[in-house]
Amino acid sequence: MRWLLPAALTLLTGTLSAQQLGPGQIRPRPAEGRDPEFPPPNIREYQPRSTLVTGVHLVPRAKFPTIDFHGHPPALTSAEAIATIVAAMDSLNLRLMVNASGSSGERLTRQLEAVAASPHKDRFVMFTTLDLRNVGPGSGVKNAAELEADIKAGAMGVGEIGKGFGLSTRRADGTRLKLDDPELDPVWETAARLKIPVFIHVADPSEFFAPLDYHNERWLEQALYASRRYQDRTRFPAFEELMAERDRLFARHPRTIWVLAHLGWHANDLARLGRMFDSMPNLYSEVGAILYDLGRQPRGARDFMIKYQDRLLFGKDSFQPDEYPYYWRVFETFDEYFDYYRDYHAFWKLYGLGLPDPVLKKLYYGNALKLLPAVSRSAFPR
Numbered sequence: 243m244r245w246l247l248p249a250a251l252t253l254l255t256g257t258l259s260a261q262q263l264g265p266g267q268i269r270p271r272p273a274e275g276r277d278p279e280f281p282p283p284n285i286r287e288y289q290p291r292s293t294l295v296t297g298v299h300l301v302p303r304a305k306f307p308t309i310d311f312h313g314h315p316p317a318l319t320s321a322e323a324i325a326t327i328v329a330a331m332d333s334l335n336l337r338l339m340v341n342a343s344g345s346s347g348e349r350l351t352r353q354l355e356a357v358a359a360s361p362h363k364d365r366f367v368m369f370t371t372l373d374l375r376n377v378g379p380g381s382g383v384k385n386a387a388e389l390e391a392d393i394k395a396g397a398m399g400v401g402e403i404g405k406g407f408g409l410s411t412r413r414a415d416g417t418r419l420k421l422d423d424p425e426l427d428p429v430w431e432t433a434a435r436l437k438i439p440v441f442i443h444v445a446d447p448s449e450f451f452a453p454l455d456y457h458n459e460r461w462l463e464q465a466l467y468a469s470r471r472y473q474d475r476t477r478f479p480a481f482e483e484l485m486a487e488r489d490r491l492f493a494r495h496p497r498t499i500w501v502l503a504h505l506g507w508h509a510n511d512l513a514r515l516g517r518m519f520d521s522m523p524n525l526y527s528e529v530g531a532i533l534y535d536l537g538r539q540p541r542g543a544r545d546f547m548i549k550y551q552d553r554l555l556f557g558k559d560s561f562q563p564d565e566y567p568y569y570w571r572v573f574e575t576f577d578e579y580f581d582y583y584r585d586y587h588a589f590w591k592l593y594g595l596g597l598p599d600p601v602l603k604k605l606y607y608g609n610a611l612k613l614l615p616a617v618s619r620s621a622f623p624r
Contacts, residue, residue, distance in 0.1 A: 285462055286585075296578050299594075301570035306603055307337035307622050309610040311441070312402065312503060312530040312557025314343050315366075318353045324360045330563040331365065337607070337621050338364075340614075342402040342441055342557075344371030346392050354396045364621070367614060369441060370397040372429065374407050378414035382428040389432055398614055400433055401441025402503060408444060408484050409472070418479065421487035422494065434497035439526070439613045443503035444488045446470065448510075451481040463586040492522055499613060501555065502527040509535035512546040519553050526609065528557030529569070534582050537572045537592030544595040551601045555609050573597050573605065 263270075282288075315327045318341060331339060345353060350370060357366050370392035372385050389400065408421040421444065433440050445451075449460040451472045458464070464471050472478040492500055502525065508515040509532035518525055529536065536543040547554060558566060565583050575594035582588045597605070607622050 292579065292591075294579050297576075298580070299571065299575040299577050300567065301574050302567050303333070304335040304566075304570050304606060305574055305599070306606045307335055308556055308606040309338040309340070309614075309617075310336055310558050311340050311501070311528050311555040311610050312342050312559050313339035313561060314559065315339060315341060315561045318366060318368075319356050321356070321360050324357060324362055324366075327561070328362045328365055330561075334563060334566045336566070338367065338610075338617065340367045340369060340399070340441075340610075342369055344369045344397075344401055344403075346371050346373070346388060350392055350397060351395055364618060367398050367617065368396060369399045369401050372400065372403060374403075374411050374419060374426075376412070376414040377419055377423065377425055379425070381414075382425045385426070386428040386432040389429060390436070393436055393438060398616060399439040399441060399501075400429075401439070401443075401501070403440070403442040405443045405446055407442075408487060409446075409478060421484065422491040427494070430491075430495040430498045433499070434495060437499070439499045439501045441501045441503065445481055445484040445507055446472065447507050448481045451478070459589075460587075466586055489518070492518075492525060496522070496524055498524060500525050501613070503557070504528070504530055504532050504559075505535075507532075509543075512539075512542060516546060516550060519550050526553050526555055526613065528555040529605075530557035530559035533569055533572055533592070534584075534588035534590070536595065537582065538588070538590050540593035540595050544597065547595065547597060547605070548601055551604045552609060554605050555613075556606050568592070573602060 316323055318324055318327075327339075331337075341353070345368070350368060354368055357363050357368070370389060372389070374385075407419065411419045413419050413423070430440065447460060449458050450464060450470050452458055454461065454464055454471060454473060460470075472481075488506075492498075500522075505512075505527050506515055506518070508518075509529075515527065536547075556569070558569065568583050571577060571580070572592055572594055574597065576596040577594040579591040579593065582590075582592050603623065611617060611619060611622065
């Protein structure tokens with residue numbers, strides 16, 4: 243009679259083929275097909291209280307002095323503004339902030355002078371920026387010359403090159419400026435010669451390019467922010483098209499130090515980023531604004547961060563002091579099932595990775611110091 247079981251299962255799965263069954267599911271689960279007796283809440287109303295009782299280890303200050311490689315502080319143009327930012331940094335154990343809101347020329351010089359004149363001149367690093375509007379013949383050489391002048395003035399890197407590059411910025415002839423446009427080769431080669439990092443933000447999460455339906459895990463965010471919808475192929479390239487351009491750019495400039503913002507938007511596919519690290523020894527990345535992906539895969543993310551500990555940098559992105567402790571808690575503890583700070587990014591909970599101290603030191607400051615050799619080492623543990 244054993245033959246009856248496979249036959250029955252085959253019959254059952256065939257009968258249910260028209261129904262929506264989950265992976266590995268061969269029969270409807272209890273309550274499938276039933277409607278609630280009460281009107282269901284909308285997506286923002288349903289916030290169940292967790293009954294889980296587990297350890298809570300809040301971490302208001304980072305365990306080690308930290309370099310924020312992806313900082314966007316208010317303009318550093320006055321002693322008062324600088325002092326206010328430094329006070330917040332001190333409370334978090336942020337020793338150094340890279341101002342990734344890159345500026346060039348007189349605007350860069352004004353901020354460099356304001357920081358140098360303050361009592362906190364060793365707390366900030368300035369990056370320069372690139373004018374990528376209306377690129378045409380000669381633009382690359384012009385940008386390269388401006389880059390060299392800004393580095394001579396005191397900037398220590400390029401960036402953050404914004405997501406508009408590749409996504410929406412246009413050349414002088416009206417066509418989309420592709421990431422691997424050869425006109426810009428002189429810029430990347432100049433950065434390689436100067437041995438400075440190029441900090442680049444390419445695209446946005448892949449779900450912003452995917453159909454905006456109820457299977458899209460970033461539905462609420464896109465419903466709230468129209469500017470984060472890139473489904474229109476008449477206006478925007480596909481996510482994978484941008485990734486291909488990026489990878490060709492990196493491959494063509496193997497001597498340039500590239501730093502990908504936001505783990506390259508591959509925090510949901512760490513194996514892909516790992517393959518990039520394996521094939522591109524000049525590539526680094528930072529963890530800004532993707533904590534929701536690391537914290538939902540604590541074992542895989544922990545293994546990844548240990549394996550690639552020499553290539554990862556701490557970064558936060560927006561300067562919201564009350565959000566940094568979430569990063570410290572994810573990286574330093576083994577806490578379970580706790581909230582993320584922005585519900586429209588993630589409907590799930592976070593789990594701590596409990597990274598070893600040697601990995602934390604590289605993430606928090608060691609790898610950044612490798613890329614910023616002019617920064618004093620005196621404030622950081624050996």
